[in-house]
Amino acid sequence: MSHPTHIVHPPLQGSARMWGTIALSAATFMNVLDSSIANVSLPAIAGDLGVSPNQGTWVITSFGVANAISLPLTGWLSQRFGQVRLFVMSVLLFVLASWLCGLAVNMNMLIAMRAAQGFVAGPMMPLAQALLLSSYPPALAGMAMAMWAMTTLVAPVMGPLLGGWITDHTHWGWIFFINIPVGLAAAGITWTIFRKRESVTQKLPIDSIGLALLVVWVGALQIMLDRGKELDWFHSGEIIVLAVVSLIGLAFFLVWELTDAHPVVDLRLFKIRNFWTGTVAMSVAYSLFMGNLVLLPLWLQQFMGYTATQAGMLMAPVGLFAIILSPIVGKNVQRLDPRALTSFAFIVFALVLFMRSHFNTQADFGTIMVPTIVQGVAVAFFFIPLSVITLGGLPPQRIPSASGVSSFARMVGGSFGTSIAITVWQDRAAMHHAQLSEYINRGSSAANTALSGFAASGMNSEQALSQINRMVDQQAYMLAANDVFFASSLIFLALIPLVWLARPARPAPPTAGAPAGGAADAAAGAH
Secondary structure, three states: OOOOOOOOOOOOOHHHHHHHHHHHHHHHHHHHHHHHOHHHHHHHHHHHOOOOHHHHOHHHHHHHHHHHHHHHHHHHHHHHHOHHHHHHHHHHHHHHHHHHHHHOOOHHHHHHHHHHHHHHHOOHHHHHHHHHHHHOOHHHHHHHHHHHHHHHHHHHHHHHHHHHHHHHHOOOOHHHHOHHHHHHHHHHHHHHHHHHHOOOOOOOOOOHHHHHHHHHHHHHHHHHHHHHHHHOHHHOHHHHHHHHHHHHHHHHHHHHHHHOOOOOOOHHHHHOHHHHHHHHHHHHHHHHHHHHHHHHHHHHHHHOOOOHHHHHHHHOOHHHHHHHHHHHHHHHOOOOOHHHHHHHHHHHHHHHHHHHOOOOOOOOHHHHHHHHHHHHHHHHHHHHHHHHHHHOOOOHHHHHHHHHHHHHHHHHHHHHHHHHHHHHHHHHHHHHHHHHHOOOOOOOHHHHHHHHHHHHOOOOHHHHHHHHHHHHHHHHHHHHHHHHHHHHHHHHHHHHHHHOOOOOOOOOOOOOOOOOOOOOOOOOOOO
16 A cells, blocks of 8 residues: 655654653543543433433433544544544544533434544544654653543543442533533644644545445444343344344444555555554453453442442552552563553453452452452553554554554454453353252251241241242352453463464664654554
8 A cells, every 4th residue: 555655753752752741641531531430420420311210321422433434544534634623523522422412402413412522532532642653762662652541540530430420429411510620621732732743644535335334333243232231132032133234244344444556544554463462462451450440349339349449449549559650660661562461461360360260249448459459460560562563663654544444443352352252251140040049948958957947037937938049049140250250260371372472672773864754653563
């Protein structure tokens, strides 16, 4: 694929670099925060707009679907409009959509505005990554990735806490209104600093068939993943239709994009070994991470008697070590082998999940907290080295496209992980429930002791049996959670060999007159 000559801008210096980093990180933070902030507020939003909480989940789904569709378009759009212009446009449109979300008077308007918000948010993260890499010299590329990674790690943890607090204390619209000052400031600063660093643009013909196929297969896939739990997966006609549409759409999309002269998504990136190994490892690892991130608070709230705020407090320390260690990892990622750092992260993840697989219903706050704190170590060592492997060695003009495709793969991985973890959890719980129930019969001394104990406290036999059923339920769901944690820990270990398929990243020796900026040297990963 021929690219126009690329203008290489020298790295930013001093306060310009600092303010540029803050503005790009703030925009990323706002974007990631919005994908998780509404989760806690759903009951309040649904109640206020007079719909059922199930219909309320479309507030999250519509954002996810639209975001997943626009992410892979980033490369094409940035070639058409320029990276800086596209980024600033994205942020301003995001602010407008957020304002309209907060003003929504009915559910249909809110869902439409959330979809618009998700769609314009797509290019923000990949472009923030590309612009950050161009503003740091190659030796500090790891540091740039650390700044970026910290915002993407802290936001999902902050989202539920902030969303819960806003919903409890003011109108739910404020979960969207808080984006307005942040977005306007981020757009203003970015434009001031980066407008003279615009990338080369070219008038590309629009690949309308590729775009239509992308919308069809990604939309069908996301809706299938979101609705599957509710509709009992493939026992439902709707889910089967969505799965078939998504598969056929994907097949046509792949054939079309690989043969079109100006594809809307650059699938040729997958010819590059570092790109595909990094992207696959990131998607699978992120799907395991997200699946377990969603499962733990659900289990705590439904079967361990925790409130939403307590569960949020238990999850928050994930970000603690991540924030402390990310800059250190970023600083040293050039000197160490990113494959070794990623392997270390996967071993720590496996250890955390192995610890969780030994929880029982007597586990106290402290016991549940320990693995969550340790998990922060894994998170810090996971994002940055994998980003370095994935984007290493790519010419600067391909970074937005590569970052968009890998972010898209990560997002779809997260959706898959969440759906699969919850489904497996419920299936295993039903199995454990059936097995445990077999022990409750007239011949079991433990069952008889428990029944007579309940009878002595004034319960009739029906109340006593329902009490026992609740205890069996609690045990069954706990054992099922242990199964999911244990299986996830084994998959993390199995991912380690995949990372070593990438070629070692060797920093290129500085040559006279070599271009300073760009991610080509950012991770100096080999082709």
